Amino acid sequence: MLLQFLFAIMAVLGISIIFHLPVRCMPASVLLGAIGWVVLKAAENAGLSAVLATFLSALLIALLGDICSRVLKDATTLFIIPGIIPLVPGGGMYYTMLYFIQGDIASAGKCGTDTLMIAGAIAVALLTMASIIKILVNIYRKIKNRTKTTKGAA
Amino acid sequence: MLHQFQKRILILAVRAGEIMMKSGAEIYRVEDTITRICKAGNISYVDVFATPTGIFVTMDEGSRDSEVFTYVRRIKNSKTDLTKISDVNRFSREFTTTDLSVDEGMNILTEIEKKPSYPLWLQIAGAAIIASFFCGLLGGSPKDFIAAFVIGAFSYSLSLLLNLAELNFFIRGFCCCFFATFLALLAAALGLAPSYGDTIIGVMMIFVPGVAITNSMRDFLSGDMVSGLARTAEAVIIAFSLATGAGLMLKLWTMMGGVM
Numbered sequence: 130m131l132l133q134f135l136f137a138i139m140a141v142l143g144i145s146i147i148f149h150l151p152v153r154c155m156p157a158s159v160l161l162g163a164i165g166w167v168v169l170k171a172a173e174n175a176g177l178s179a180v181l182a183t184f185l186s187a188l189l190i191a192l193l194g195d196i197c198s199r200v201l202k203d204a205t206t207l208f209i210i211p212g213i214i215p216l217v218p219g220g221g222m223y224y225t226m227l228y229f230i231q232g233d234i235a236s237a238g239k240c241g242t243d244t245l246m247i248a249g250a251i252a253v254a255l256l257t258m259a260s261i262i263k264i265l266v267n268i269y270r271k272i273k274n275r276t277k278t279t280k281g282a283a
Numbered sequence: 284m285l286h287q288f289q290k291r292i293l294i295l296a297v298r299a300g301e302i303m304m305k306s307g308a309e310i311y312r313v314e315d316t317i318t319r320i321c322k323a324g325n326i327s328y329v330d331v332f333a334t335p336t337g338i339f340v341t342m343d344e345g346s347r348d349s350e351v352f353t354y355v356r357r358i359k360n361s362k363t364d365l366t367k368i369s370d371v372n373r374f375s376r377e378f379t380t381t382d383l384s385v386d387e388g389m390n391i392l393t394e395i396e397k398k399p400s401y402p403l404w405l406q407i408a409g410a411a412i413i414a415s416f417f418c419g420l421l422g423g424s425p426k427d428f429i430a431a432f433v434i435g436a437f438s439y440s441l442s443l444l445l446n447l448a449e450l451n452f453f454i455r456g457f458c459c460c461f462f463a464t465f466l467a468l469l470a471a472a473l474g475l476a477p478s479y480g481d482t483i484i485g486v487m488m489i490f491v492p493g494v495a496i497t498n499s500m501r502d503f504l505s506g507d508m509v510s511g512l513a514r515t516a517e518a519v520i521i522a523f524s525l526a527t528g529a530g531l532m533l534k535l536w537t538m539m540g541g542v543m
Contacts, residue, residue: 133420140416140488146409147439147489149364149400166420204372206309206497207365214493220421220484222491222522226530227480230537248496248522255500 130167137166137215145211154207157197162212165190169216180246183216187254190216195262209255218247289344289352291385292324297356298392299371300331300338304358306367307494310507313338316375320388323379334510335361335517360449363494370395403443410439410489418485423478430467430476431485438463438486452517453524456490460528463487468536483529492521 141162145155165186172182194208221244228237300317314331317340321329327345331338341353374395378388400406414435415428423431438459445455463486471479499514 136416136420140413140420143409143412143416144493145365146401147406147413148494149366151366151369154365154369203369204308204312204365206307206501207369210363210365210494210497213497214488214491215417215420217488217491217493217496219417219487219491219525222526223480223484223487223529226526227533230530230534248518251496252500255497256504259501259504 130170133170134163134167137163140215141166141211144214148210150207150211151203154201154203157201158208158211161190161193161197161208162215164193165212166215179243180250183218183247184250184254187213187216187251188258191255191258192262195258213251213255216247216251218244221247286350288324288385289326289342292321292326293340293342293352293354295385295388295392296320296324297338297340297354298389299375300333300340301356301358302367302392302396303371304333304335304338305361306365306371307361307363307498308368308371309498309501309505310334310510311502311505312368312372316371319375319379324385333507335513362446364400366398366400367395370398406443407436407439411436413489414438414482414485416485417488418481421481421484423481423485427476427478427482427485430470430479431482434463434466434470434482435486435489437466439489442490453520456521456524457528459490460487460525461532464529464532465536468532487525487529490521490525492518495521 138159141159142155144162145158150158168189169182169186172185173179177185190212191209194205194212197208198205221240225237225241225244228234228240296317299320300313303313303316310333313333317331317333317338318329321340321342326342328343329340330342331340333339336358338356338358339353340356341351343349343351371392374388374391377383383391401409411432412435415432418431419428441462442455442459445458450458464483467476467479467482467486470476470482476482495514495518499511499518502508502514503511
């Protein structure tokens with residue numbers, strides 16, 4: 130698992146280089162991406178399906194990315210994009226095509242569906258976490274405003 | 284005179300939005316930036332509609348006999364550049380909180396736009412690292428690792444070259460994957476990449492549409508349906524181009540009598 134973590138760090142570092150990530154954001158983004166990958170693998174090893182494991186990992190990346198953007202005061206995408214790319218099912222795309230070419234339509238269909246589901250899981254995870262964060266921020270603001278107004282009344 | 288000032292603020296705001304959109308920012312961020320800059324220039328009514336292919340801004344000074352200005356900006360050739368998004372974001376905050384003049388603002392934006400990406404060799408090395416380490420993560424052997432490193436570097440260079448020729452992203456993804464698969468199969472035939480599948484997937488990871496997926500979902504979330512759909516379509520098309528590129532080469536290889 131440690132080897133996976135180190136390899137993931139290097140891979141995400143490469144991603145942040147080709148997308149020209151500012152150097153000051155690199156440590157956080159790279160660590161985030163590597164954590165996302167390790168969580169994905171750990172969840173798969175624990176017997177979860179690939180779809181569910183991707184979902185959990187993407188949720189975690191979206192959450193940590195949002196925290197990083199608030200702490201480091203920079204755009205959220207800077208932290209989420211390098212983390213999400215390793216989850217994109219490149220392998221699924223390849224194997225779907227391979228089975229298709231080998232004439233194994235049943236396997237191609239199964240693999241293609243899995244790939245689509247994994248991509249969908251990433252999308253739904255991003256939506257879910259962003260919505261949760263929005264709700265939490267709204268609640269926090271309301272509470273803050275209320276305490277302010279009550280203070281003013283007193 | 285006032286009109287002149289309005290016009291310059293508008294141009295500045297649209298320029299900032301354009302740089303952001305070209306670098307692959309979300310829609311609400313672009314719209315926010317433009318509105319914020321216009322408001323900082325004391326323009327009371329601003330409305331922005333941004334899509335990945337164009338920005339439309341209309342503004343009014345707010346007095347009874349003022350004219351409405353509209354600016355339409357077509358956006359072409361986007362390339363993801365996270366530093367530019369971050370820089371323009373900072374600039375818009377700076378512009379609203381301090382009293383920078385419009386000309387100074389223009390200069391800063393020009394500087395941001397001209398800011399080069401990381402040097403070419405580092406980008407190619409980055410792509411090679413992506414390919415090789417993903418190959419390793421997926422279980423490739425050390426031989427595959429080295430093969431993916433070399434092939435990743437070559438196919439990313441090809442992608443940069445095709446980018447110069449201003450080809451669209453479908454052809455670019457297709458050609459790069461086609462080429463990468465060919466090299467991987469060649470390496471496999473020479474015994475340099477025993478499990479060539481992992482090598483090909485590693486190289487494919489350089490081109491996967493992660494940015495498009497992330498941005499499309501964030502656009503949907505903020506209610507920008509048009510852009511969300513457009514970027515979802517982009518993600519699907521990129522995925523298809525990569526798969527067909529690899530698939531066509533595999534098919535040709537077997538048809539030519541190559542062993543898989």
